[in-house]
Amino acid sequence: MSALAADAIEVYRTATRNNRMGMWLFFFSELFLFGGLLITRFALWVDEDGHIIRPELDQNVGLIVTVVLLASSYFMNRSEVAIANGRKRDFLVSLWITGFLGVVFLLGVVIFEWGLIQLPFIEHHIGPTDGVFGAVIFGMTGMHAIHVITGVAFIVVVWRNGRRDVYTEERHWGVEACAIYWHYVDLVWIFFYPAIYLIGHAVH
Amino acid sequence: MRSNYRRHFLYAGILVVVFTLVIQWILDLSLPLPAIQGSAQSAAIDNLIGQHVWLIAGAGALVLVIMGYSIVAFRARPGEEDEEGDYFHGHYGLEIAWTVIPLIVVAIYGVIGTQVLAQVTAPQDNEMTVEVEGLQWSWRFAYPGHGEFQTTEMVVPVNQPLLLSMSAVDVLHSFWVVEWRVKQDLVPGIVTELRVTPTEVGEFQLRCAELCGLRHAYMLADVRVVLQEDFDAWINEQLE
Amino acid sequence: MLMQLGLTRGLIYQAAGTVLGMVVAMVWRLLAGMELWDQEVVFVVGGLVGGFSFMWGVGAIDDWLEWCRGKATPLVHGPPRDKPAWTRYFSTDYNHKVIGIQYSVTSLLMLMIGGSFALIFRAELAQADLQFLGIGMYNKLIGLHGWAVIAAILLGVGGMANYLVPLMIGAEDMAFPRLNAFAFWINVPGALLLLASAFLGGFDAGWTAYPPLSTQGSVGYQFLFLAIYFVGLSSILGSLNLLVTILTMRPKGMDLFRIPIFCWAVLATSLIQLTATQAIGTAFLMGLSERALGMGFFDPEGGGNPILFQHIFWFYSHPAVYVFVLPGLGIISELLPVFSRKPLFGYRWIALSSLAIALVGFLVWGHHMFTSGYSQYLRIPFMIATLLVAVPTGVKFFSWVATMWGGRLRFPTPMLFTLGAISVFLLGGLTGPILATVASDLYLHDTYFVVGHFHATLFGGFVFPFCAAIYFWFPKITGRMYNETLGKLHFYIMTPAFWLMSIGQMTVGTMGMRRRIVDYDPTLGGGLIEARHLETTIAAFLIGLSILIMIYNLVTSAEIGVRAPANPWRSRSPEWQIPSPVPEHSFAAPLQVVGEPYDYGLEEEYVVMDESQAGHTQAH
Known part of the structure; x- marks a missing residue:
């Protein structure tokens, strides 16, 4: 390895270290956004006696989209490990599956949870105007969905670049950033799902 | 050390006391509460504000006097343009003192504030x-x-x-x-x-x-x- | 020529983007079977698309778009090759010094716009009854004044931090230069939306925009919410950048307790901006969606709670006050040793007190809401926490006067403003505990006393130190000295005028003058209230005049001022060890720290340049 190349690797490592710190600081910042939404949920979803309540929602939808999102995180991890070990095909396939599952999650949220598209076999939906239940559900899932959409866009960009051999074993910060972002969005859902679907007495 | 600090401290100390009174007097004129104390709560709140005015006067005088005194006594006089100040960069005792004493003052004012709040919001029997x-x-x-x-x-x-x-x-x-x-x-x-x-x-x-x-x-x-x-x-x- | 400027392109793109966004929203509504026109939704989508179109037009995302296409873009520093050098100030430029100046100039501009709004309604308040300003106009101007100057302060803080931090720690640039440019430019569409809201009916609930009033008013609120979203995004990204820069890009030997003290202030400030800003974003987003989509977060009809907004809002907006003042306090700590020719007294205590203020600042938001109707008992912990802020603030004051004690003080304009800042911030700080104590706040809350209090803290914590910083670093930025006589004139007009104004506001407040009213009862304060108001108005106009003197001084001195030497103040800080004005690549060689930053009176240096490494620039 020439001295110049070694220098370039060193520069890349320094830059990646800074990038990584920046990314985590960004997550730290976002913590306050999602935390604010969670606090809103626990402040508004209480009855007169101060008991925590929740709306009656279709538990199957919640469980399925959660499983789909968790599974996508597994493939995202596979994808990152693959590129770090130079297995390019593996990397692209896993990334593709992650993106696909992300889209399935989004469709699940939009069609079944929000009911934006009318389907004959779904009867009743809470809308955004339905009091605090509607406001909080749409506020939380909406903000989360915006992050998932960004994440899917990120995956598409990384996938396209991956096909053009932009990433190597040593240099794949783009993949790493995409992966930790995806895991982060996933992690947020792990807190949101029980807050919306599980905690408190169900009220109709 | 070129400066006679003991003398400076003495003068500044006297000035702090004088200025506490002066500032208190100015604030009394500048912050005129309404003449009528129309409720049982008024007097307690007015007293509390009065106590705070003393705090403002005392702490304000302390900082302003030492600052003003330094401006006059430690200014670079003609011929001293290139001179440097006395070299010292900290004093643990002082730092601890001006952390702990304000802490005590804050605690006292916190207790007073809580008592007055309890007094003005206390339920009465025949409301x-x-x-x-x-x-x-x-x-x-x-x-x-x-x-x-x-x-x-x-x-x-x-x-x-x-x-x-x-x-x-x-x-x-x-x-x-x-x-x-x-x-x-x-x-x-x-x-x-x-x-x-x-x-x-x-x-x-x-x-x-x-x-x-x-x-x-x-x-x-x-x-x-x-x-x-x-x-x-x-x-x-x-x-x- | 004009079309070569990124700014012009950005503005055109923003206009086009706004229209496009509105059309898209309407078409979407039509396709979804809704009525074509819903001003709330249509303006929100338009404003949002317009804002990001501006960023595209100005060129702040060009490199990132290239990255998305898998192309690496080298970071080129220096003036544009095919255009005059001055155009870089109106286009996307990645040099932190250019960005710092862009921030600062925009800040001064917004400060003057916001100040002018204040002068308009101050003139109205000079007498009781209505004179020339309608009630509705008054209610809109107060909110607009508030947000315009808050944006100005955030920009000014960003300006000082961006220009100074890399120079002070001997870094070539910020950690993320492109993000830095983005964070600046996003303020421009934000500011435009803010000012444009006035043409959509404005927002008449004051800067705090409490619902339900804010969810009922005109569509101007939506532009306010979007504007603050953009400005907040700038805060978050800018602070993230500063944190990484300070934490990772220091030269050899500069441990955290050897950085110039201003960087500590920026560190503490950035921690607040990074986190708390999300809260106001959340609060305003909820307000926005309640208006646009009918999501009833704050609507009691469906179980919503108006007080929740206040909690989230103040969770940001109280720490935000420390964002406004901590950098200014850092400037005071930075300048005092230089002009006292003495080491900074208790460096570590001052550094950590900034951090302490920032952290305690997260636990005190409830003191804005003592009368709002939340739990009675919670008011006491909020009172105690708020009073506790006095302790680290006191440490700063005492350390400052101890720094001056025994020095050899000199009084050029920057030092005068530093002293002015201490005195004014003292007034603001000391009137804090009286408001922090619940019982006295029950009387003083929402009166002009509060107005006097926070104007004193913001002038002492931002405006005065900002002026000091401008005069102090003017030679380093332009390579020329400012006019000392005009600088002193500015100081000797502004300081007494400000004292008169601020105390005048407090006086009418204790007399019983409420905040945010266009007309007041002239019998208050035994009939003396009108005279006090007149004085306050005159003082406010004098402050405006003094700012104009400063602008004149800066503009003319940049052209005809005396050439400045590299280090006119004999400062030890790194930025004064390089030529004035600062060259494109600030440091010819990497720095090495060999001493303490404020050891005035000792022979040894703070930093030296490692000449053996000359030409080796840090990479990104």
């Missing part, structure tokens, strides 16, 4: 409830227990502890009679409470103290504090 309703941009009052009627002026007996049970129809408002000192917001959807005991007979003005839209500045109502017998007569008048 009379008045229902206050705020809406853009007027006030309505009801007297539960005295009959079914609503008024646009507030009439209450003197020396009678009041429990104001307040609600807002449209947006936030705030109940404030300057002479009574205390203040409380009215919030749509919840009932807020304010305790006050008028002690001065007279005519006062209720002003909305929370921006509530176009005519917020003019959201006023007359408040009359009257003798008990006048109040009873007024109630009878309303019932007719």
Whole structure:
């Protein structure tokens, strides 16, 4: 390895270290956004006696989209490990599956949870105007969905670049950033799902 | 060390004491509370503000005097343009002192503040409830227990502890009679409470103290504090 | 020529983007079977698309778009090759010094716009009754004044931090230069939306925009919410950048307790901006969606709670106050040793007190809401926490006067402003505990006393130190000295005028003058209230005049001022060890720290340049 190349690797490592710190600081910042939404949920979803309540929602939808999102995180991890070990095909396939599952999650949220598209076999939906239940559900899932959409866009960009051999074993910060972002969005859902679907007495 | 600090400390110390008194006097003139103490709560709050003014005067004098003294005594005189100051960059004892002493002062003022708060919000035995309703941009009052009627002026007996049970129809408002000192917001959807005991007979003005839209500045109502017998007569008048 | 400027392109793109966004929203509504026109939704989508179109037009995302296409873009520093050098100040440029100046100039501009709004309604308040300003106009101007100057302060803080931090720690640039440019430019569409809201009916609930009033008013609120979203995004990204820069890009030997003290202030500030800003974003987003989509977060009809907004809002907006003042306090700590010719007294205590203020600042938001109707008992912990802020603030004051004690003080304009800042911030700080104590706040809350208090803290914590910083670093930025006589004139007009104004505001407040009213009862304060208001108005106009003198001084001195030497103040800080004005690549060689930053009176240096490494620039 020439001295110049070694220098370039060193520069890349320094830059990646800074990038990584920046990314985590960004997550730290976002913590306050999602935390604010969670606090809103626990402040508004209480009855007169101060008991925590929740709306009656279709538990199957919640469980399925959660499983789909968790599974996508597994493939995202596979994808990152693959590129770090130079297995390019593996990397692209896993990334593709992650993106696909992300889209399935989004469709699940939009069609079944929000009911934006009318389907004959779904009867009743809470809308955004339905009091605090509607406001909080749409506020939380909406903000989360915006992050998932960004994440899917990120995956598409990384996938396209991956096909053009932009990433190597040593240099794949783009993949790493995409992966930790995806895991982060996933992690947020792990807190949101029980807050919306599980905690408190169900009220109709 | 070139400077005789002991002498400087002495002069500055004397000046701090003098200026504490001077600033206190200036602040007393600059912060004129309304002359009428119209409620049992007024005196306690005025005293508390007075105590804080002393704190402002004392701490203000301390910093301003040392700063002003340094400006005069430690200025670079002609011929000293290239000179450097005395070399010292810290003193643990001092730092700890001016961390701990303010901490103690804060604790004292915290205790005083809590006591006064407890005093001005304490429930009384024989409270009379008045229902206050705020809406853009007027006030309505009801007297539960005295009959079914609503008024646009507030009439209450003197020396009678009041429990104001307040609600807002449209947006936030705030109940404030300057002479009574205390203040409380009215919030749509919840009932807020304010305790006050008028002690001065007279005519006062209720002003909305929370921006509530176009005519917020003019959201006023007359408040009359009257003798008990006048109040009873007024109630009878309303019932007719 | 004009079309070559990124700014012009950005503005055109923003206009086009706004229209496009509105059309898209309408078409979407039509396709979804809704009525074509819903101003709330249409303006929100338009404003949002317009804002990001501006960023595209100005060129702030060009490199990132290239990255998305898998192309690496080298970071080129220096003036544009095919255009005059001055155009870089109106286009996307990645040099932190250019960005710092862009921030600062925009800040001064917004400060003057915001100040002018204040002068208009101050003139109205000079007498009781209505004179020339309608009630509705007054209610809109107060909110607009508030947000315009808050944006100005955030920009000014960003300006000082961006220009100074890399120079002070001897870094070539910020950690993320492109993000830095993005964070600046996003303020421009934000500011435009803010000012444009005035043409959509404005927002008449004051800068705090409390619901339900804010969810009922005109569509101007939506532009306010979007504007603050953009400005907040700038805060978050800018602070993230500063944190990484300070934490990772220091030269050899500069441990955290050897950085110039201003960087500590920026560190503490950035921690607040990074986190708390999300809260106001959340609060305003809820307000926005309640208006646009009918999501009833704050609507009591469906179980919503108006007080929740206040909690989230103040969770940002109280720490935000420390964002406004901590950098200014850092400037005071930075300048005092230079002009006292003495080491900074208790460096570590001052550094950590900034951090302490920032952290305690997260636990005190409830003191804005003592009368709001939340739990009675919670008011006491909020009172105690708020009073505790006095302790680290006191440490700063005492350390400052101890720094001056025994020095050899000199009084050029920057030092005068530093002293002015201390005195004014003292007034603001000391009037804090009286408001922090619940019982006295029950009287003073929402009166002009509060107005006097926070104007004193913001002038003492931002405006005065900002002026000091401008005069102090003017030679380093332009290579020329400012006019000392005009600088002193500015100081000797502004300081007494400010004292008069601020104390005047407090006086009418204790007399019983409410905040945010266009008209007041002239019988208050024994009939003396009108005279106090007149004085306050005159003082406010004098402050405006003094700012104009400063602008004149800066503009003319940049052209005809005396050439400045590299280090006119004999400062030890790194930025004064390089030529004035600062060259494109600030440091010819990497720095090495060999001493303490404020050891005035000692022979040894703070930093030296490692000449053996000359030409080796840090990479990104």
